[in-house]
Amino acid sequence: MKMPKMIESSGSRLSRRELIMLTALAVLVQLYFLFYQIGLPEFQRYAQAKQVNDARKVSVAKLKADYDNIEAFRAELEQALVALEAKKMExxxxxxxxxxxxxxxxxxxxxxxxxxxxxxxxxxxxxxxxxxxxIGGAARGGAxxxxxxxxxxxxxxxxxxxxxxxxxxxxxxxxxxxxxxxxxxxxxxxxxxxxxxxxxxxxxxxxxxxxxxxxxxxxxxxxxVLSIERFEMDLEAINGKNRPFEPYAGYLSTLGKEVIAPQPALRPDFTLYLNSYLDNAPKVIFSDSKTAAGQLPMDENRVANIKLTVSPSAGGFRYTATLGGSTLRSRAELSAENGEIIIEVIAQDRRGARDLVGATLDVENNSDLPVRIVVSRDDAQNPRFQLGSVAGSVSLE
Known part of the structure; x- marks a missing residue:
């Protein structure tokens, strides 16, 4: 007996074309996943890194150009600082x-x-x-x-x-x-x-x-107004200043047997002022104290060289003083009290190592009158005043 031949159904099979399309779709899905999950973030990081690198290259180029001009910048800065200090003084x-x-x-x-x-x-x-x-008048809100x-x-x-x-x-x-x-x-x-x-x-x-x-x-x-300064003045300590009616260090309850007579006030013919480098007045001032013929000022933080030449005259003396390129001369014949020419030196204490103000005085005395230099005040540790070369009768106290 012959078995009947089974008929195979062709409805469950994929055609070749459909298989190719499914394979292509699977490949596209994988490519999409790889691009958006892996490729795109990496590309974005690369673009950001490239942008940062380009910016750094520009910065490096600018820094190199600035470094090449650093000496010129320093010179301009020094000039600006000097000009600024001059303006601050003015x-x-x-x-x-x-x-x-x-x-x-x-x-x-x-x-x-x-x-x-x-x-x-x-x-x-x-x-x-x-x-x-x-137009300051419009801006003044009242004095x-x-x-x-x-x-x-x-x-x-x-x-x-x-x-x-x-x-x-x-x-x-x-x-x-x-x-x-x-x-x-x-x-x-x-x-x-x-x-x-x-x-x-x-x-x-x-x-x-x-x-x-x-x-x-x-x-x-x-x-x-954002940084208002205040003036500070250095004052010397005075014994008994705080409590003037109570004994203080060095106080004497009774006078000794010897009473020292008060010294007469000094009336100098010339006065030499030596200020500190922080003062706004000229640092060195040499003046004719009696006739007010003028003065020789110097406003620099250094040691000044002053030369005084005294010449004889029929009724007294005449003088010529030089400081730097300036000259001061007597306008008339001068007389000396008590038969001597007095130069008083008044110097402030130094304000530190940067305070270089001082004076060296050379005296050429061609007259018969003695010249007496009296240092009323000076820095005890580092004196500002020095006596230079002398000729004739010159004494220093």
């Missing part, structure tokens, strides 16, 4: 009333002018831009008394564009002296390293030709 960041008192007193003593009452009229704070453009004016308060309502202001301190003083002394004093003020201007002058003279009058001055400073 228009300081802050000038206190105590400092103006010392400046006026020192220059008046050097010129031989007697200053009476010093009055601080007002302190005006002006916007820097308004002051420089010459205050010098004791009440506060730069920080006056700057509170200013615009935030700049914290720098110009302070105009008005000072008036009365004086007596000769015309030469007055001229030398005003000239010293306007030639000082601070911005000081003589605004007005009133004069009168007596029958002997001696002048008296009043002078109005203007002290300018550049105020930074």
């Amino acid at each position: 228009l300081p960041a802050y000038i206190a009333q105590e400092e103006t008192l010392l400046l006026i007193d020192g220059l008046a003593a050097g010129a031989g002018l007697t200053v009476g009452v010093i009055d601080y009229d007002s302190l005006e704070i002006l916007q820097e831009g308004a002051y420089l453009s010459g 205050k008394d010098a004791e009440e004016a506060d730069p920080a308060e006056q700057a509170a309502g200013s615009t935030p564009q700049s914290s720098f202001l110009v302070a105009d301190q008005r000072v008036s003083l009365s004086f007596t002296g000769s015309y030469e002394a007055m001229y030398a004093f005003i000239d010293s003020l306007e030639q000082s390293n601070r911005r000081v201007y003589a605004k007005s002058l009133a004069l009168s003279s007596d029958d002997e030709g001696r002048l008296s009058g009043s002078l109005a001055l203007s002290f300018l400073s550049h105020v930074d």
Whole structure:
């Protein structure tokens, strides 16, 4: 018996074309997965790294160019610092009333002018831009008394564009002296390293030709309200200052048998002032103390070389003094009190190793009068004054 032949169904088979399409679809799915899960993140990291690398190359190129010009930059910086220090000396960041008192007193003593009452009229704070453009009147919000004016308060309502202001301190003083002394004093003020201007002058003279009058001055400073300085003055310790009615170190309850007579006040013919390098007045001042013929100033932090030549005259002496390229001569024949020529030296204590101010005095005495040099004050550890070469009768005390 023959078995019937089974008929195979062709419905469950994939055709060749369908198999190829399924294989291609599987490959595309794998490629999609590889690209978005592995390839794309790696490409993004590569792009970021390339961008950072390009930026670093630009920075390195700029740094190399700057390094090649570093010497030029240093030279420009040094020039800018020197110019800045000069401007700070001309228009300081802050000038206190105590400092103006010392400046006026020192220059008046050097010129031989007697200053009476010093009055601080007002302190005006002006916007820097308004002051420089010459329209300060519109920026002035009213002057205050010098004791009440506060730069920080006056700057509170200013615009935030700049914290720098110009302070105009008005000072008036009365004086007596000769015309030469007055001229030398005003000239010293306007030639000082601070911005000081003589605004007005009133004069009168007596029958002997001696002048008296009043002078109005203007002290300018550049105020930074974000960093306002304060004046500090070094004072020497004085025994018994705190408790004047109680015994102190060195106090004597009874006097000894010998009572020392008071010494007469020294009346020098010449005065040599040696200030510290921090003072705003000239560092070295050599002046004719009696006739107020003028002075020889030097405003540098170094040792000055001064030469004084004394010549004989029928009724006394004449002199010639030189300091650097400046010369000071007697305008008339001078007489010496007590038969001697006195030079007084007044020097401040040094303010540290950077304080190099000093003076070497050479004296050539061709007259019959002895020259006596009296050092009233000097630094005990490192004296500022030195006596150089001498000729003739010269003594040092």
